[in-house]
Amino acid sequence: MSPRLELSRLSLNQITVEQWSLPEVVEGCGRAGLTMLGPWRHKVAEVGVEEAGRRIRAAGLRVSSLCRGGFFPAADGVGLRAADRDNRRAVEEAAMLGTDVLVLVCGPPIGRDVEGARTQILAGIERLVPHAEDLGVRLAIEPLHPMMISERSAIVTLGEANDLAERFDAHRVGVVVDAYHVWWDPRLYEEIARAGRRIFGYHVADWLVPTTDRLQGRGMMGAGVIELKRIRAAVEDAGYDGPIEVEVINRHAWQRPGDEIVTEACESFLRAA
């Protein structure tokens, strides 16, 4: 097993405290002694990217990644061009916020066309890579759990994300390993090893039994059944020693005081991640 975690590895993914604005989460990180944040674009947009960057820098926080670009599939050329524009903008926002990692949630199929979506995703990444390279931003494909295929992502296995990433330079396109999304996979450990230096991020949460909400029903680390320590060891054996984002999407937690959630996140991270 890996050495004991320190809080210095923890990056707070902002969706964990969706009830907070960007300024609020920056202040909350400070109160908790955290040094890294993973902001979401809709929260950044509320204050504007310049102001968000200013506050994050003023608080001495590092941005581990920006969530999220992607959503490539579209029904027509107008939709594809709109997705391209939004993704170029996401790359620019990442650079402005001082992170070199843009998370890509690759978007659901249009209707029944899963294969077409996967083709559009590859083409969309191809179009995005030069702009990302210009700005020094790496693209991190995040496979989501297969139960989210129709709402969020046609890319649902780490193997498929690796297949996509390997079409590009290893310094430009990689993957995010999110334990919640990939833990069920019988090929998990070989695909983590295969990803190797292409692992641009590692996210943790836990799978509650039962899971009553497919999209917003995650648990704090240790509250569920994922072998988190084993998966972290595999990710570290593959060469990753960067930030570990706590991304606990849970709509019940969003009804509670943010500081309570951050405290729980820190405690469960140290104990169970």
Added chain:
Amino acid sequence: MSPRLELSRLSLNQITVEQWSLPEVVEGCGRAGLTMLGPWRHKVAEVGVEEAGRRIRAAGLRVSSLCRGGFFPAADGVGLRAADRDNRRAVEEAAMLGTDVLVLVCGPPIGRDVEGARTQILAGIERLVPHAEDLGVRLAIEPLHPMMISERSAIVTLGEANDLAERFDAHRVGVVVDAYHVWWDPRLYEEIARAGRRIFGYHVADWLVPTTDRLQGRGMMGAGVIELKRIRAAVEDAGYDGPIEVEVINRHAWQRPGDEIVTEACESFLRAA
């Protein structure tokens, strides 16, 4: 695409009309002009296997498969032996009901031990095969959707089911392809081709968007986003020409008159499966 379906290919999986007892579903099949039934063991047990078999035969119905054996993982030897006894009994019930296919839902992990569960599943199948062979019953491993891993099955991809099946004689252990469970898989079509003559059953339902219930929220064929005709064509190209079970697990449907559900099942089968 495959030729147009006939109702003679349809087997009514009993869980589609969970509101009905075994005698009721036998009568309902008769009213709908159906010739095949896929009974569930808890419904068979209500009337006893001899009486169930008698009624099914008297109605001239064929049993396409029996749902279900499996649930191999256990926390201790007592649990493992109980699972073995139940699985041997399931094989016997299949034979008594006149079907040569027993569906195996291979059971969830105990706690966090997914790998241990998979090891127990292989060992459990190994212990069951000789008895199944003696009674002329084939074992059909059904991979379930990864969102069901903690409640139902540690086997969640067709690839993994194929890996398991290939350890045994191709006439003894195979797979069930259930479109609802496997449609999301980027390796779907290659794994269907690989399964080939080991496909012992094909099940259909549809994936609703949104899916509001992980376990009991399936739709009738055509109501969702699964490319059912394409998947059927792949299953048929792989060599399967047997019964197609309609297995629409939907708790809302269970509140409605069974005959309405059977009528919808037949119509959507002919139109969209």
